[in-house]
Structure formats: C-alpha cells, structure tokens
Amino acid sequence: MKIHNFSAGPCILPQEVFDRMAQAVLNFNNSGLSLMEISHRRPDAEEVMHNTIQLTKELLNVPDTHEVIFTQGGASLQFVMVPFNMMKLNGGKAAYLDTGVWATKAIEEGKRLGLVDVVASSADKKYSYIPKNYNIPADADYFHCTSNNTVAGTQMKSFPNSPIPIVCDMSSDIMSKPVDISKFAVIYGGAQKNMGPAGNAVTIIKKEVLGKTGRDIPTYLNYQVHIDKESAFNTWSVMAIYGAMCNLEWLKSIGGIPEISKRNKAKSELMYSEIDRNGMFRGPVAVEDRSDMNATFVLNDESLKDEFDKMWKEAGIVNLKGHRIVGGYRASMYNALPIESVQVLVDVMKAFEQKFG
Amino acid sequence: MKIHNFSAGPCILPQEVFDRMAQAVLNFNNSGLSLMEISHRRPDAEEVMHNTIQLTKELLNVPDTHEVIFTQGGASLQFVMVPFNMMKLNGGKAAYLDTGVWATKAIEEGKRLGLVDVVASSADKKYSYIPKNYNIPADADYFHCTSNNTVAGTQMKSFPNSPIPIVCDMSSDIMSKPVDISKFAVIYGGAQKNMGPAGNAVTIIKKEVLGKTGRDIPTYLNYQVHIDKESAFNTWSVMAIYGAMCNLEWLKSIGGIPEISKRNKAKSELMYSEIDRNGMFRGPVAVEDRSDMNATFVLNDESLKDEFDKMWKEAGIVNLKGHRIVGGYRASMYNALPIESVQVLVDVMKAFEQKFG
Numbered sequence: 062m063k064i065h066n067f068s069a070g071p072c073i074l075p076q077e078v079f080d081r082m083a084q085a086v087l088n089f090n091n092s093g094l095s096l097m098e099i100s101h102r103r104p105d106a107e108e109v110m111h112n113t114i115q116l117t118k119e120l121l122n123v124p125d126t127h128e129v130i131f132t133q134g135g136a137s138l139q140f141v142m143v144p145f146n147m148m149k150l151n152g153g154k155a156a157y158l159d160t161g162v163w164a165t166k167a168i169e170e171g172k173r174l175g176l177v178d179v180v181a182s183s184a185d186k187k188y189s190y191i192p193k194n195y196n197i198p199a200d201a202d203y204f205h206c207t208s209n210n211t212v213a214g215t216q217m218k219s220f221p222n223s224p225i226p227i228v229c230d231m232s233s234d235i236m237s238k239p240v241d242i243s244k245f246a247v248i249y250g251g252a253q254k255n256m257g258p259a260g261n262a263v264t265i266i267k268k269e270v271l272g273k274t275g276r277d278i279p280t281y282l283n284y285q286v287h288i289d290k291e292s293a294f295n296t297w298s299v300m301a302i303y304g305a306m307c308n309l310e311w312l313k314s315i316g317g318i319p320e321i322s323k324r325n326k327a328k329s330e331l332m333y334s335e336i337d338r339n340g341m342f343r344g345p346v347a348v349e350d351r352s353d354m355n356a357t358f359v360l361n362d363e364s365l366k367d368e369f370d371k372m373w374k375e376a377g378i379v380n381l382k383g384h385r386i387v388g389g390y391r392a393s394m395y396n397a398l399p400i401e402s403v404q405v406l407v408d409v410m411k412a413f414e415q416k417f418g
Numbered sequence: 419m420k421i422h423n424f425s426a427g428p429c430i431l432p433q434e435v436f437d438r439m440a441q442a443v444l445n446f447n448n449s450g451l452s453l454m455e456i457s458h459r460r461p462d463a464e465e466v467m468h469n470t471i472q473l474t475k476e477l478l479n480v481p482d483t484h485e486v487i488f489t490q491g492g493a494s495l496q497f498v499m500v501p502f503n504m505m506k507l508n509g510g511k512a513a514y515l516d517t518g519v520w521a522t523k524a525i526e527e528g529k530r531l532g533l534v535d536v537v538a539s540s541a542d543k544k545y546s547y548i549p550k551n552y553n554i555p556a557d558a559d560y561f562h563c564t565s566n567n568t569v570a571g572t573q574m575k576s577f578p579n580s581p582i583p584i585v586c587d588m589s590s591d592i593m594s595k596p597v598d599i600s601k602f603a604v605i606y607g608g609a610q611k612n613m614g615p616a617g618n619a620v621t622i623i624k625k626e627v628l629g630k631t632g633r634d635i636p637t638y639l640n641y642q643v644h645i646d647k648e649s650a651f652n653t654w655s656v657m658a659i660y661g662a663m664c665n666l667e668w669l670k671s672i673g674g675i676p677e678i679s680k681r682n683k684a685k686s687e688l689m690y691s692e693i694d695r696n697g698m699f700r701g702p703v704a705v706e707d708r709s710d711m712n713a714t715f716v717l718n719d720e721s722l723k724d725e726f727d728k729m730w731k732e733a734g735i736v737n738l739k740g741h742r743i744v745g746g747y748r749a750s751m752y753n754a755l756p757i758e759s760v761q762v763l764v765d766v767m768k769a770f771e772q773k774f775g
Contacts, residue, residue: 298617
C-alpha cells in the first residue's frame with residue numbers, strides 16, 4: 062500500500078533523493094568508493110558542498126550582500142550562535158518575538174548573553190496566532206522572529222518593518238515560498254525539512270552585520286569562520302549535505318521556488334477548505350495565521366478519536382498525530398508531499414463525516 | 419581493480435556498514451519509509467541512538483560513573499564545549515599538552531575562557547614526538563591531551579599520572595585498542611574514523627566532574643543537557659548515527675576491542691617493519707611514539723617521487739599522500755582497513771626498492 066507521510070520533520074523527501082543517497086553510500090560518482098570513506102577535502106566531495114551552497118543562493122535569489130553557510134547542531138546551535146555573533150558584549154540587547162516553543166528556546170539562549178526584550182507573545186492563547194502591531198525598540202542589536210511554528214501550526218505571512226536588523230528562524234518554511242532575502246540580516250534553519258535530511262543547519266548572513274559585537278567568539282560559533290572556510294572549517298556532515306544537494310537539484314528541476322510555492326498553496330487550500338467545511342473538525346489556529354506547512358486540526362467530538370485514527374491509518378497515512386504539547390492532528394505538507402496525499406486525507410475526513418456525522 | 423583506501427578520515431568502513439546504510443535510506447527496518455523521512459522521536463529511530471550509546475559503553479567497558487553522548491559539530495565543537503563545561507568561571511585555568519595541529523586548536527578555544535598553561539610541546543621538532551616528563555599543575559581545572567596526531571603520525575602510548583581530571587581528544591584512535599575509561603574525566607572525538615561516518619562527535623563524561631564551573635552554559639554546549647536527554651536534545655544527525663551503530667555492531671561481531679587491537683597491531687608492525695627495512699624510505703617520527711593508526715614516511719630521494727606515486731596508484735592504492743603540512747606519505751590504517759591492503763603497499767615498496775634501489 063502507498064504510504065502518505067505527514068511527518069513534521071525529519072520529513073518526506075523526493076524518492077530520487079533517497080535513490081541518489083543510497084547510490085552514493087555504495088559508490089560515489091563511480092569512484093568505486095563510498096561517499097562515507099573519502100576525505101571531505103577531495104575535489105569531488107568539495108563540489109558537493111559547493112553545489113549545495115550555490116543551489117541555495119540560486120533558488121532563494123540570495124543577493125551578493127549575503128553569504129550562505131552550512132553548519133552542524135541544527136537550529137538549536139543557531140540559537141546560541143545568533144547572540145554570539147549579533148549581540149554586543151557591552152550593553153548587548155535584543156528584541157525577540159515569542160510565537161511558540163522554538164521562539165522560547167531562542168529567547169533563552171539570547172538571555173545568557175545580554176538583555177532580551179520580548180516585544181510580543183501569543184502565549185496567552187497557546188500560541189494559536191501571530192502577534193501584530195508590536196513595537197521594535199530601535200536601540201536593540203537585532204529583532205528575532207520565528208517564521209513558522211510547527212507545533213501550533215502558525216506562520217508569519219509578512220514581516221514587520223524593523224528599525225534594526227532582522228534575524229529569522231525559518232527552519233520549517235525555508236524553500237517553501239519566495240522570500241526577499243535582502244530584508245534580513247540573518248536567516249537560519251535546521252535543514253531537515255524542505256532543505257534535506259537531518260544533520261545540517263543553513264544560515265544566510267548579510268556580511269556587513271558581522272564583526273560588530275566586540276566579542277571573542279569561539280571558533281565553531283563564529284559565522285565569519287564558516288564564511289571564510291566555505292563551510293569546510295572542519296569535517297562537515299557529508300551524507301546530510303549530499304542529501305540536501307540532491308534535494309535542491311530536484312527543486313530546481315521542477316521549477317524552483319515559484320513552482321513549489323504554487324504546489325504548497327494548492328495543498329494547504331485543499332486541506333484548510335476541508336477543515337472549515339467538515340463539521341466533525343475545527344482548526345484551532347487564527348485563520349489569517351494558518352501555516353501552509355503544518356495544518357493543525359482537532360475533532361469536535363473527542364470520543365470518536367479511535368474511529369478516526371483507524372480510518373486514516375487504514376488509508377496508508379502515517380505521522381498525523383499532533384505535537385504532544387497541543388494534541389489533536391497535524392498534517393505537515395512539506396515540499397515533497399504530493400497533493401495526492403492531502404487528497405487521501407481529505408477523502409478520509411469526508412468518509413468519516415458520512416459515517417459518524 | 420580492488421581499491422586500497424588509506425584515507426586519513428573520513429575513512430574506510432566495513433562494506434556491510436555501507437550496505438546497511440544504503441538499505442536504510444531506501445527502506446528502514448521494512449517500514450516502507452526511508453530512515454531520512456521519519457521522526458527521530460519514533461521508537462524505532464530512538465532505538466538507533468540508544469543502541470549506538472549502549473554499544474559504545476559495552477565495547478569500551480565504560481563504567482557506571484561515566485556517561486556517553488553523541489553531539490554534532492565534530493571535535494571542533496568539543497574544543498569549545500570542554501572549557502565551557504570544565505573550566506571555572508572565576509580564576510579558571512587548564513593545562514594542555516601540545517602535540518600538534520589539533521592540540522593547538524583545542525588550546526586556542528581554552529584560552530578564550532581562562533588561563534591556559536601549555537605544560538609541554540613538541541613544536542620544536544615539527545611534532546615528530548610526544549613530550550614526556552612534564553609537570554601537570556595541581557591547581558588547574560583539567561589536563562587536556564590529544565591521544566593521536568593524524569598529521570605527524572604520533573600516538574600517546576600511555577597517559578601521565580595527573581593530579582587533576584584528564585580530558586583527552588581521542589578522535590583518531592578511539593575504538594582501536596583498550597583504554598581504561600575510568601582514568602579519564604572526559605574523552606571525546608570526532609566520530610568519523612573508527613566510530614562511523616562523518617557528522618557525529620562522541621563524548622564520554624565522568625558524571626561527577628560536571629556542574630562545578632559556575633558558568634551559565636549555552637544549552638547546546640552543556641554536556642549535562644545531552645546526558646539528560648540521552649543525546650536527543652534536538653534532532654540528531656540520523657544517517658551518521660545509524661552508520662555508527664552499524665559499524666559498532668560490526669566491531670562487536672568480529673570480537674570487539676581485543677580482536678581489533680590485535681589486527682591493528684599486526685598492520686602497524688607490518689608497515690613499520692618495511693619502513694625500517696627498506697632503504698628507500700624513512701619514518702620521520704620518534705620510534706617509540708609511532709602511531710598505529712597513521713604511519714608517516716618519506717622518500718630518501720625525493721627525485722623518485724613520481725616513480726613511486728605511479729607504482730602505488732597502479733596497485734589500486736588511494737589517499738596515501740601525507741598531510742599538506744608535513745608532506746611525504748601517510749598510510750592510515752583504521753579499524754576497517756584489511757591487512758591485505760597494507761601488504762599491497764609493502765609489496766609496492768619492495769618492488770620500488772628492487773627497481774630503483
């Protein structure tokens with residue numbers, strides 16, 4: 062039976078990415094050697110990193126003012142690296158927008174290095190909306206926000222006009238739609254969703270914002286080091302980067318961001334129309350802030366949970382359970398999820414309504 | 419033609435590790451899903467991390483006083499994490515032994531957080547020996563050493579009696595021979611040699627040494643966090659850990675550390691006997707400090723370089739070039755390298771002597 066994989070991340074990737082990764086593990090570029098057993102300094106391995114960086118720049122229209130790096134440690138290490146690179150040693154202060162659990166974790170790391178001004182929070186309503194009309198202090202070193210909340214299923218549809226550099230954690234919606242990179246000082250993300258498999262973080266940095274904190278930054282935490290070394294300061298996570306390269310080549314081959322953006326919009330429209338139409342379910346999130354990546358919904362009658370769970374499992378759907386913090390259901394519809402999978406889920410929801418409505 | 423891969427790292431791993439990794443990329447545990455597209459919190463994925471930690475403990479006889487964690491960022495991030503976790507905030511001081519380029523990098527990161535006392539260095543002779551009979555100050559927070567220098571080809575054959583906790587970077591010889599773990603406060607290593615593919619670092623920590631610095635440690639850099647979360651504080655590098663698990667299962671299946679230690683000794687004896695016997699070559703490293711992992715040697719007559727290079731390449735040998743810092747040749751003989759490959763190299767050296775000697 063065909064499996065419909067709604068995993069929130071690590072998540073579905075195109076089959077050709079898996080095929081190419083498996084091939085590279087066995088015989089990389091017909092070298093007779095595994096990609097796992099060669100030096101990351103070999104020219105054909107260096108090309109893998111180089112291509113991954115170039116494809117990221119090309120697909121996202123990264124301007125010359127910015128540089129792209131790949132590091133390890135996921136977004137969690139970026140939470141640490143951002144204040145080290147962006148917050149002044151003396152009198153350092155940053156503004157953070159609190160839109161959920163990941164924003165909270167970023168805030169925690171900012172607080173270790175300086176003053177953090179949480180400009181707005183949607184914690185009052187379980188992060189079910191994105192705060193608007195807050196004030197960003199002009200005297201802070203940067204403003205930090207999280208573009209997509211995978212847990213609650215909210216997404217920033219626009220970014221505020223900020224008097225200070227904007228830093229954005231785009232872990233779960235980078236490469237899903239067009240973004241004007243020039244408006245950001247730093248964009249980062251754990252790369253295990255739309256970018257590739259687990260084991261990488263991507264960071265896009267406006268070069269001129271660096272070197273201004275007065276801090277003695279530990280080498281691995283220093284963005285400038287990774288820029289200067291073209292992300293090969295030390296041994297990189299070879300398989301994860303190779304997977305990202307294959308995934309970005311796939312994205313380019315289907316038409317890049319303009320095409321995937323259309324596909325993602327069609328999937329989320331199909332999904333949310335059904336949530337709104339179907340009387341058995343409701344979406345807990347403010348309509349204007351609904352995430353195109355992670356659609357959350359709950360049963361109006363919780364006593365029917367086992368019945369509904371049985372039906373979607375029988376249809377070949379996996380990983381639909383909501384995050385343990387919020388419960389309910391979460392349909393994650395990352396780039397590689399075909400609309401056919403969303404249709405299967407919608408059909409199950411309709412059949413469920415017919416049977417129990 | 420059979421390839422003989424003497425790569426210094428990432429390096430040769432057993433073929434069955436590559437086969438299992440390729441299979442898991444396509445269909446993990448017959449789930450119909452790739453290991454790349456499932457959550458690291460799924461029980462069968464969590465088992466991969468759990469097994470990797472347990473196998474590390476079992477193979478190295480890690481006592482209950484110690485815990486094993488896997489993080490990302492390689493040894494380079496460990497250079498940063500060690501002083502954060504081990505060096506006091508007020509009056510912090512550490513002793514470091516300087517045995518080469520990697521020790522130097524570790525020293526650099528220690529200096530950012532406190533006073534570093536370099537107790538001895540072999541920089542005077544291009545790191546061609548391991549310093550002995552140095553004094554470790556009893557008032558420092560820890561003593562740091564690097565067990566194996568992959569660049570020069572030296573290896574610590576014993577460790578000093580230290581009045582303070584010993585921290586050791588074992589990146590390139592961990593799992594190659596027996597080690598008395600109980601003697602160390604922290605052992606760490608980039609795990610892309612004898613442990614598995616690139617993308618991981620392993621750290622073995624004596625639990626009682628933690629929590630004594632008075633530092634507010636950034637979350638990702640905090641050993642205690644990774645211990646408490648069983649190395650799943652955030653999304654781990656799934657493919658790299660899976661490769662490590664398969665590799666450690668292979669090591670266990672052949673007889674563990676006692677057996678691999680015998681094999682490694684046989685390989686290095688074969689290699690060094692030929693370097694010493696053959697008048698065309700010499701080993702630049704102090705005999706008693708020669709590394710069993712990386713045997714370095716140079717031609718006595720550099721003008722014959724092209725001839726020798728042609729001969730070993732024709733024999734199917736790859737990645738024999740010395741590190742750019744020292745030149746010459748380097749035969750890296752990690753766990754998975756069969757003695758047959760060393761024999762092929764020795765035969766080439768003999769043939770070279772016959773032809774040009």
